[in-house]
Amino acid sequence: MRIEQRPTNRLRAALYGAAALLLALLAGLTAAAQGHAAAQWQAVPPPAPAGLSAYVPFDATSAVARSTVQTSTTCLPCEYxxxxxTRQAGAWRSLPLPPAGASTDVLTGTAPNDVWAFGRGERGDFGQYHWDGSRWTDRTLPDFEVLAARAVSRTDVWAVGNYRESGGDVPGAVAHWNGSAWTLTKLGAPDAWTNIKAVHVVSAHDVWVVGSGGGRLYAAHYDGASWQEVALPRLSGLSATANAVTVRDGEVWIGGTDRNIYTDSGTPRAFVLRGNGTDWQTTYVPVPAPTGDASEDRMSVQALAVHDGTVWAGLYADRTKDRGLARWNGSAWETAAAPGATPGSEVTALYPTADGTLWANGLHYPHAYLKGYAASLAPSA
Structure with missing residues (x-):
């Protein structure tokens, strides 16, 4: 009998061990899922009732931000x-505006004493200014309109947009600050108005910029020595613009708006390209509960970022149909509510920080009041 029981006992022990291992694995997966699900967006208390029309985080408790109030009753033109x-150790402090009536359309920086502001002045001229903690210094490149910027360090700042040539041409432009001076490079066809609207810096030898020119998508890559234009596919519409770019594990993701401007039913659609710089795949973010009305169903990707290994997209859509965010699940986009407190909130910017936190900035509905918000999403445990 003992000889017959030994295999049975061994088999039973093996089965018990396998079951225990399976239960442990399931418990671990459940805990991980619960930990991921438990991660919730945390709102940043704004410094003023107007909210945060821009918020650029440096770390968990410091940032540069802007509040905006419309001061005109009509928009002929709008006046703001x-x-x-600056946010320092979680506390807000007011920051003087740059001199000469300069606007602050684009903000970036690395610390409360290393802030850059870009915009158009009261007389229509463009300006770039740096704040060192005590005063603003004019660092303007004339005729350079900055549409986006990214400060990697005090000696590594990238700004992108367009350059107004004296002859009327408007090529795209990229400027790099090395700590003492700007170096400006013009990009795009000389006879096409090119707007570069986003920049992503992987390293000093790997920088991507995207936008549009001549009604088509535009992208260029910097390898540390020179800029090379990257061919992108023509999408289903006849007018497309790229608003965002990010890189995950060497794969480039480009997002924006695609629309056929020659048809009345040409609803602007939110697209994302992903590829290796040569081969590209195109996906579209679905519109929640579409109506078939182009003015109601319009949607665009405004920001892209990587969080917990997943690509996130910040969205603009029309009014309460706006879901605000989308996540790539490996095969398709899943939309989610924006961190904003009201229906219709949009996400205009996404910023991952070094600690793994994802920050979102956007506007509540109605957009006319510019009541912006900022929120953070901690990394999963």
């Missing part, structure tokens, strides 16, 4: 009043 802030 801007207030700048």
């Amino acid at each position: 009043e801007h207030t700048l802030w």
Whole structure:
């Protein structure tokens, strides 16, 4: 009998061990899923009732931000009043505006004493200014309109947009600050108005910029020595613009808006390209509960970022149909509500920080009041 029981006992022990291992694995997966699900967006308390029309984080408790209030009752043109802030150790401090009536359309920086502001002045001229903690210094490149910027360090700042040539041409432009001076490079066809609207810096030898020119998507890559234009596919519409770019594990993701401008039913659609710089795949973010009305169903990708290994897209859509965010699940886009407190909130910017946190900035509905918000999403445990 003992000889017959030994295999049975061994088999039973093996089965018990396998079952225990399976239960442990399931428990671990459940805990991980619960930990991921438990991660919730945390709102940043704004410094003023106007909210945060821009928020650029440096780390968990410091940032540069802007509040915006519309001061005109009509928009012929619209008039706004801007207030700048720095967040230091979680507390807000007001920041003087740059001189000469300069606007602060684009903000970036690395610390409360290393802030850059870009915009158009009261007389229509463009300006770039740097704040060192005590005063603003004019670092303007004339005729350079900055549409996006990214400060990697105090000696490594990238700004992109367009350059107004004296002859009327408007090529795309990229400027790099090395700590003492700007170096400006013009990009795009000389006879096409090119707007570069986003920049992503992987390293000093790997920088991507995207936008549009001549009604088509535009992209260029910097390898540390020179810029090379990257061919992108023509999408289903006849007018497309790229608003965002990010890189995950060497794969480039480009997002924006695609629309056929020659048809009345040409609904602007939110697209994302992903590829290796040569071969590209195109996906579209689905519109929640579409109506078939182009003015109601319009949607675009405004920001892209990587969080917990997943690509996230910040969205603009029309009114309460806006879901605000989308996540790539490996085969398709899944939309989610924006961190904003009201239906219709949009996400205009996404910023991952070194600690693994994802920050979102956007506007509440109605957009006319510019009541912006900022929120953070911690990395999963």
